Amino acid sequence: MKRKGRQIAIYTLMMIVAVIMFFPILWIIFSSFKSLIEFSSYPPRLLPKTFSLRNYSEIFSNTKLPLYLRNTLILMIGNTVGTLLSSSMVAYPLARMEFKGKSLVFGLIIATMMIPSYVTIVPQYILFRYLGWLDSFLPIIVPAFFAYPYNVFLFRQFYRTIPRELDEAAKIDGCNEWQIFWKIIVPISKPIFITIGVLSSIYWWNEFFVPMVFINSEDLKPLSVGIYSFSRTTFIVRWDLIMAMATIMIIPPMILFLLAREYITAGIKTTGLK
Template sequence: MKSIKIRRISGTILYHGFIWIFGFFMIYPILWLVASSFKDEVEIFQKSYSLIPSSLQFDNYVQGWKGFGGITFGTFFKNSFVIVILSTIGQVASSALVAYGFARIKFVGQKVLFGCMIVTMLLPSQVLMIPQYILFSKLGWVNSFKPLVVPSYFGYPFFIFLMMQFMEGIPRELDEAARIDGCNQWGIFFRILLPLIRPAMITSAIFSFYWKWQDFFGPLLYIKKPNLYPVSLALKLFSDPAAVTDWGAMFAMSTLSLVPVFIIFVMCQKYIVEGISTTGLKG
C-alpha cells in the first residue's frame, strides 16, 4: 500500500510539474511582450531572453498612447470597440434566429439550404475577397465600418451550427406546451428557446469578440483613413521600414490591446466550457 501511495504521489508531482513547465513555455511569448513593454529599445534586443526589466520604462505607454498624426490610441480603441460590439450583436442575434429556423421549423428546401450553409464554412476567405470588395466598392461602403459590420447581421455559419446543435438537445415537448399556452413561433423563440440557449449564445459572442478584435486583413482591405483604424491596424503604424521603429511603444500598445481579451476570457471562461461541452447532447 505504501509503495502504491508513493507512486501516486510521484505521478501527481510529475504531472503537475510537466503542466507547469509546458504552460510556462506556452505563455512565455506573452510574458516577454509584457516585460518588453517596460524596457528601452537597447535592453529589448540586448537581453531579449530576460523577463525582468532593469528599470521600468512607463514612457513607452505614454509615447504609444499619443498615436500618430494627432490621432491617439484612444481613437483606435474606440473604433475597435464600435466594430466588435456591433458585429458581435449582429452575428449572435442573426445566427440564433437562423438556427431556430433550421432546428425547429420545417420548410421546403431546408436540407438544401442547410447543405449550402455548411459548404460556406469550407470556403477559404481568400475566395470571397475580390467579389466582396467589388460589391462594397459599388455600394460606396469603402472607407467606412459598414463592410466590417453589416455582413455580421446575416448570420455566421459556425455559430448557426453551434446553436442548432444546442437547440437539438432541448426537448420539443417544451415547444408543444408553449403552443398550448398560446405562443406562436416568435413567442416560442423569444420566451422558450432563447433563454435556454444562453450558454451557446455567450460562447458565440466570445468567439465573435475574439475574431473581430484581432482581425487585421478586413480593416486593411476596406479602411484607408487613419482616423478609422482599429487597434489591430494601428499597431502596424509603429513599424516603418523607412524610419525608426519605436519597439517599446509598439509592445506597450500591444499589451494594452490584450487587456479586453483577457478580461472577457476571465469573466466568461465558464460559459465557453459549458457552451461547447453541452453542444450536441440530445434531450
C-alpha cells in the same frame, strides 16, 4: 502510488507546456515596461531593470491609440451584435421547425464553411466599391448581420438539446414561433450566446486582414491595423512602444475570456449533445 506518481508527472508536464505557451505573452508584457535601449541590450532580459509607464504615456500622447481603440470597439460590438442576432435566428428553424428541404439548406450552410474567406474577399471588394461603402465600417459590420455558418452550426446544435416539450407547452398557451424563440429558447440558450459572443469579440478585436483591405483612412483604422501602420511609418522601429500597444491588445481578450470561461465551457460542453 503508481497512479499518484503518474498524475504528478502529467501535471508537471502540463505546467511546463503552459509556461512555454505563455512565455511569449509574458515577454511582450514585460518588454512594454522597458526603454528602447534596454530592449535592444544583449544578452536579453525578461524582466526590466525598472518598471516604467513611460511607453504607455508616450503612445497615448503621441499616437492615435484612443482613436484606434474606439474604432476597434465599434467593429467588435457591431460584429458581435450582428452575429448573435442573425446566427441565432437562422439556427432556430433549422433546429426546432420542420419544413421541406431543411436538411438540404443546413447542408448548404455547412458546405460554405469549406470556402476560404480569402477567396470571397475580391468579389466582396467589388460589390462594396459598387455600393460606395469602401473606407468605412459598413463592409466589415454589415456581413455579420447575414449569419456566419460556423455560428449557425453551434446555435443549431445547442437548440437541439432543449426539450421539445417546452415548445409544445408554449403553443398550448398560445405562443407563436417568434414568441417561443424570444421568450423560451433565447433565455435558456444563455451559455451558447455568451460563448459565441466572447469568441466573436476576441476574433474582431484581433482581426487584421479585413480592416486592412476595406479601410484606408487613418481615423478609421482599428488597433491591429494601427499598430502595423505605426511600425511602418517610424524612422526607427520603436519596439518598446509596439510592445506596449501589443500589451493593450492582449489584456482585454484575456480578461473577457476569464470572466466568461464558465459559460464558454458550458456552451461548448452541451453543444452537440442530444
